[in-house]
Amino acid sequence: MSFLRNCWYVAGWADELIEGQLLPRTVLNEKIVLFRDSKGTLQALQDRCPHRFVPLHLGRLHNDRIQCAYHGLSFDCSGACVHNPHGNGAIPNAARVRVYPMQERHGFAWIWMGEPDRADPALITDFSAMDPQTAYIGKSYLHVKANYVLETDNILDLSHIEFLHGNSLGSAAVAQGVIEVEQHGEVVHSKRTTHNEQLTPDLERLRGIPSGQRVDRWLDVRWNAPSNLLLNSGYTPSGEPRENGRSVYVAHVFTPETAGTTHYWFGIAFPKELGEEGRRLAEENIQWLLQPFTTEDMPMLQAQQEVIGDQDFWALKPVLLVSDGGAVRARRLLEKMIQQEQNMTNTRHESPSLSMETALQRSENP
Incomplete structure (x- = not known):
């Protein structure tokens, strides 16, 4: 690969x-x-x-x-x-x-x-939202037996949280959220907004939302090549403007170990202005996130990798849904960047050999 x-x-x-x-x-x-x-x-x-x-x-x-x-x-x-x-x-x-x-x-x-x-x-990708100088950061790591691009697909298409994380991160409103995909240069944004959503009790508690409060939620993911993602996850009482709500930043960083294994660093940030409350929230939230990431996402991605094996993803002819827009855009862009890099490398490597070949032809045909 x-x-x-x-x-x-x-x-x-x-x-x-x-x-x-x-x-x-x-x-x-x-x-x-x-x-x-x-x-x-x-x-x-x-x-x-x-x-x-x-x-x-x-x-x-x-x-x-x-x-x-x-x-x-x-x-x-x-x-x-x-x-x-x-x-x-x-x-x-x-x-x-x-x-x-x-x-x-x-x-x-x-x-x-x-x-x-x-x-x-x-x-270097801008992760200033995760800077420990300005925020308390809850940090963790997973070693995943799956390809790193499958990992980025997973974060760029968060429609899965309704089904895979129904008791933790999801709700019955997620799959019907409004989706926007934007590309600015070599950066892809995948945005999902839900309205009048009832969050799980755990999310209400961890985000400080009154029990039973209906909310509008945004899940805005930024992808930078090759596999660095920043999620802005926020909530506001239903019908109110975003500026009346609150949000947290979650980093999802994937570094390929091999073609079939990935280093996964993830963290969540709370402003230091919150004092000890921010420190507590950072630690409590990262420990809570570890459970769905470890017991739900990781087994699913590893099972997916086992089925795909070393076959080409596109050769398997995946059926695409509207929610795949961000993931497909990022995949295509990454493939283009890799191909361009290889073309430049091949050009530099071929030039000397072409010159030598020309010299040999000239010596043989004076």
Whole structure:
């Protein structure tokens, strides 16, 4: 499976990376070791010693260098081998590992999997609504045995919450909600609005809505390639304008581990102006969300993946519904971006070979 490479992926919550500790993680089928150096900067190296291919995360981090546990070669943050304890200490030219650009922003650790010189921090998806400097963030993680695009489909089409989450997130009004799909450049918005909706008792409690109060609800999802989604979920008493209601932001971030497995980081934000109440709500809400995500979404997506296997999604000829608009738009856009990236890469790789071929023809036909 092809992935979009020249973009920023989430490699974890930023506070997962602790100074002095090595964290192994697989992203886009590549094994990587993550750590925070002595200056607090995030670092990422290929998790494979070039000597005997032992994972570097099994080694020791000291003075911002990773010492391989097998034969003691040490690598610095540039990926270069800086110490060879054997013989006269000469370091082979090939003794280095790949380095991946990293950035820390809005509470996430971001990694660039493509060409390092194109790693522009300005391209990082805006998750300022989830910034721990301004909001209390309830955070969690799931490892899902399903393709990451199936995950984004799931969030871009929230009509499923009426049926899959009927006792928690859904209601009988969701599937009949008003749907709007917008695309602005390479950003897709999938918006769903319901009217005169009766929420579940749990949602009423967690959102501070009086029991039995009928509401109008909006579920506005923003998708940024390749798989970073931000949900603005809000409520207002039925018939009242949106500005009279309240909303919360929920991040759904999917990073492909492999073609069939996905890292899923999700979080919910409450403004720090709420004080300790905001902290409590963040923790209570994330613990509550973990239940439907783990026991309802995850088994469904994993069952879906088992049926699809390694078959092409479109080759299976899925029957499309009106609610699929946002998911289809995002899928098509992502496929286009991946194809464009591959075309550019192939063009750069083919140019030298074409030049050589031309030179050979000229030498044979002076």
